[in-house]
Amino acid sequence: MIVGVQINASWWVSGTWEGRPIHEYLERRDITAVFRFLHARGVSYGAMAALVGISANRAAEIAKGVRQVTAYEVLERIAEGLNIPRAAMGLGRAKDLASAARTLAATSSGEGPNAGPTTAVGVDGVGEQAGTLAHVRAELDEALASSSVTPRQLDLLEESAREHMRVYPAASPAAMLSLLATECAEVKVLSRRRQPAAVQARLSGTAALLATMCADALMRLGDVGEARLWYRTAMQAADDSSEARLRVLVRAQAAMLPYYFGDLRQTVALAEAALAVKAPASSSTALAAAGRARALARLGAAEQARMAIDHARQLFDEAGDEDCDTAFHFPAKRLLFYLSGATTWLRDTRDAYRIQEEALTLYGQSSTVAIDPALIALDRSICLVHDKRAAEAAATAREAIAILPAAQRTEIILTRASDVVSALPGEHRGAEVAELTDYVQACREHARTLTRGPAALDP
Numbered sequence: 286m287i288v289g290v291q292i293n294a295s296w297w298v299s300g301t302w303e304g305r306p307i308h309e310y311l312e313r314r315d316i317t318a319v320f321r322f323l324h325a326r327g328v329s330y331g332a333m334a335a336l337v338g339i340s341a342n343r344a345a346e347i348a349k350g351v352r353q354v355t356a357y358e359v360l361e362r363i364a365e366g367l368n369i370p371r372a373a374m375g376l377g378r379a380k381d382l383a384s385a386a387r388t389l390a391a392t393s394s395g396e397g398p399n400a401g402p403t404t405a406v407g408v409d410g411v412g413e414q415a416g417t418l419a420h421v422r423a424e425l426d427e428a429l430a431s432s433s434v435t436p437r438q439l440d441l442l443e444e445s446a447r448e449h450m451r452v453y454p455a456a457s458p459a460a461m462l463s464l465l466a467t468e469c470a471e472v473k474v475l476s477r478r479r480q481p482a483a484v485q486a487r488l489s490g491t492a493a494l495l496a497t498m499c500a501d502a503l504m505r506l507g508d509v510g511e512a513r514l515w516y517r518t519a520m521q522a523a524d525d526s527s528e529a530r531l532r533v534l535v536r537a538q539a540a541m542l543p544y545y546f547g548d549l550r551q552t553v554a555l556a557e558a559a560l561a562v563k564a565p566a567s568s569s570t571a572l573a574a575a576g577r578a579r580a581l582a583r584l585g586a587a588e589q590a591r592m593a594i595d596h597a598r599q600l601f602d603e604a605g606d607e608d609c610d611t612a613f614h615f616p617a618k619r620l621l622f623y624l625s626g627a628t629t630w631l632r633d634t635r636d637a638y639r640i641q642e643e644a645l646t647l648y649g650q651s652s653t654v655a656i657d658p659a660l661i662a663l664d665r666s667i668c669l670v671h672d673k674r675a676a677e678a679a680a681t682a683r684e685a686i687a688i689l690p691a692a693q694r695t696e697i698i699l700t701r702a703s704d705v706v707s708a709l710p711g712e713h714r715g716a717e718v719a720e721l722t723d724y725v726q727a728c729r730e731h732a733r734t735l736t737r738g739p740a741a742l743d744p
Contacts (some may be wrong), residue, residue: 287568290334292328292368309428311373314360323367336366349440356476432695434475439487446494450612455653457692458502477518486526497538498612505656506732507696509546516542529564535615536562537573544580545697550582558708568615571600574616575623582630594627598648608647610654617695618647622657629664631673637668655693659685663701670708678705683724694728 300307302322310318320333334344334479339359346352354360354475364371393590445468453461472492477562480488500515516539536559543551578593597620606614621644628637641661648658662685669678682705686694702725709718 294368294370295327296322297369307372311369312375313435314354314374316354316360316363317350317435319363319367320344320512322350332726334366337348337363338366353434353475353478360475362565363663367492391452406533409700415743421509434480434484434488437477439484442468442491443487446491450494450497453502453612454610455655458505458689458695462499462502465495465502469495469499486528486568486570487521488532491524491528493535494520495614497535500542501538501612503544505543505695505697505702507546509542512546518523528564530567530569532557532562533567534569535572537576538613540573540576540580544576544583545700546716549584553584556580558561566604567599568604568606569603569613571597571603571605571620572615572623574600575620575627579626579630580625583629587631589633590627594624597623608651610652617683618652619657621647622661623662627660629667632671634671636666636667641665641668655696656691659689659693659698663698664704666681666702667708670705675709676715676717678709679715683717683721686728688723691731694732696732699725699732700730 297307297311300322302310302318302325305636307319309320310322320330323333324330330344330348331341334341337344339362343352347354360374361371361376363369364374364376367497403647442560449461449465449468469492472488472495475487476488476492492550494518497516500519501516503509503512514536520532520534520539523535536555539556540552543549543555554648556573559738560577564570573591574597578590578597581590581593601615601617601620605620606616608616608618621640625637625641625644628634628640631637641664644661645658648654648661654656666678666685669681671674682702686698686702689698702721706714706718706722706725
């Protein structure tokens with residue numbers, strides 16, 4: 286024991302921390318709570334570090350919950366250095382366990398001192414085997430129940446993910462990526478360690494939501510390759526979570542990427558994969574159906590698209606969300622946003638204008654999200670092209686971009702504006718169209734400056 290540091294063994298029997306007996310924390314091997322408990326009794330983190338043979342910086346990280354202790358050898362040093370009864374932490378002697386394992390292996394193979402037919406083993410031998418086996422079973426139970434993640438840590442991770450989902454739709458995608466990267470790194474560290482199934486399922490669920498936001502942000506910035514990889518990671522995490530609703534959500538969200546930057550048939554395939562998941566109707570199933578309808582319309586499959594629109598409306602009536610701007614929610618205004626795209630590409634311009642007006646009214650009443658109204662305005666531009674109103678189409682597209690904050694003029698918006706130009710016949714490309722083309726290029730150059738690198742996708 287270090288001079289001047291006195292750790293009373295009775296603390297571990299009668300002490301409490303945050304209103305609960307300290308032995309409950311010892312049973313869970315919650316070393317963060319143990320260090321904080323001692324610090325509250327006047328033991329410095331430096332003294333604890335010296336007693337258990339770790340650095341003072343590592344001891345402080347453990348006390349802050351930044352680092353968890355899972356290595357058996359370190360747990361043994363902590364028990365010995367801090368005068369904690371080994372039994373309180375469920376610690377057996379490692380050499381005793383190794384000896385027991387060798388004894389079991391030798392007995393089972395008939396090579397040990399008690400080798401021979403089972404019928405020849407005496408009562409004492411059977412009792413010894415049973416005792417050793419029970420010991421190993423107890424250790425196995427303990428290993429299966431152990432976790433380096435406390436329930437509070439899981440709660441905090443999930444609360445943090447929900448907060449990111451709340452602010453994400455109105456935030457700059459580049460700014461969000463730096464925040465999300467920190468959260469993903471923490472989940473990655475925890476997921477690398479063996480966790481009980483229930484704990485790992487919650488970690489994977491959080492990872493799925495964070496990865497989907499990363500993918501969406503990268504999509505908005507036009508980094509198609511990285512977005513695709515992050516959606517793949519999100520799908521893997523969602524599948525690992527065993528939550529059907531997350532499997533639907535991630536696939537429905539991933540279907541957006543090929544709609545804006547790829548093969549529309551992939552959008553249909555991903556949306557159908559989301560709808561094929563055996564899960565109750567939810568806002569994500571309504572999103573998947575609406576995304577499928579929009580892609581089918583753009584592919585020219587008019588009859589299938591109209592059936593898909595009816596399906597999306599039906600699913601929304603069953604499970605659509607109330608008005609909300611949180612990421613991955615699907616309120617009425619977002620349904621109308623998708624139906625705007627579907628009716629636009631079906632060339633049903635009368636219905637499209639009506640739906641767009643209704644959607645923009647809803648967004649204007651209660652939303653801080655800028656990107657959806659801008660994309661709806663760009664749908665309107667395409668409708669104007671269909672109605673042979675080229676100058677008005679170009680002016681509407683330019684205004685849709687101009688009203689956005691500079692950080693929101695990302696590649697997803699600029700590419701849709703370029704779609705407007707591409708849809709115009711050459712003979713109708715007057716001054717307004719040339720002005721739109723120049724403006725899009727200027728915005729693209731500015732976006733490259735903001736992100737300190739070239740946009741991933743050029744027109």
